Amino acid sequence: MKIKQVFTTYDFCDNGGCKAIKYCPSCGSPFSYCNDHHRIRPQCLQCGFIYYKNPAPAVSVLIIENQHVLLGKRGPDSFAAGKWCLPCGYIEYNEAFLTAALREVKEETGLTIAIQSIINVNSNFLSENLHAIVVVLLAKVAAGIPAAGDDLVEVAWFDPAGPLPEMAFAADEDILKRYCAQKIAGLPIDDDFRR
Template sequence: MKVKQVFSAYNFQARNSLCNRYCSACGEKCVKKEAGGRERDSCPSCGFVHYENPSPAVSVLLVKDEKVLLGKRAHGSFKEGLWCLPCGFIEFDEDFLTAARREVQEETGLISEIESIISVMSNYLTPNLHTLVVVLVAHVIGGELCPGDDLDEVQWFSFSGVLPQMAFEADENIIARYWNTRIKGIPVDEDF
């Protein structure tokens, strides 16, 4: 199976840069200025450059008895009513492994042990939401299955069966790739 790690829900290459009208550092009105080979919103007063960077996130492939755990996204959440792997943003004060375990517990009620990293993906979801996602494989070591956070439902699905309508193309790809290749990935830091 061919590796795919860049997913786009729209033509991100044709998008216009967001406009930071005022500097987040000092409040002065921003101007467009070349910085790092691109035109960026910059502050003429304090020199602060507003870089647009993707948001770091994690996605966890929880595996048990030839099944994968998926969650149905809650009303009011991004892509509501569709299914996805347990996932979420990495908080500023946490590493990606801690974020993965936290997201699994918040969204599913389960305590997980991370086994490996199986991919890193870029997702261009909307003009204002680009993510860089570390994809991990994990297994359950405790807890009780119960939807939480931004999920209305959680359920185990057979790898060989039909999956529900998925929220993210990247999730469909990683599930199929894992099932077809049984990729082991690279080990994670067991001391963290």
């Protein structure tokens, strides 16, 4: 099965990857634009602050129990509301990606997980203001009973081979297909997080 790690829903190449923001987050003055390292970027006329916008780092977790995968239905305020996805979320600034995975899964599903391996890293160009780089982890349940929380309104176990509910992200569908086709073991994780 062909490896796929870049997922796009629009032509991100045509776009600086950055919808204009108007005011400087440092001093509040209006932004202009500068040419910085061959890219047009917002720059503050007053204090010189340059606004760098990068893809947001995130994690998603393939939790397997009894050959079934746990999926969550996204809440009404979420991107792709009402569709389903692997438990996932953004990594906080002071957080390791493995810590973020433990936290997000706990918040969204109520479960404590044992992370087993890294099974992929994806670039997701979802919309003009939503570009993510997602570390995909494989995990099993360590404790707890699934209960939807945070951005999810429902969680349920599915056969990863399908049928699946309407999925929010092409990347998740690809992960599930590849998991079924190859039963990927993945890369080992930091011993400090292995349990």
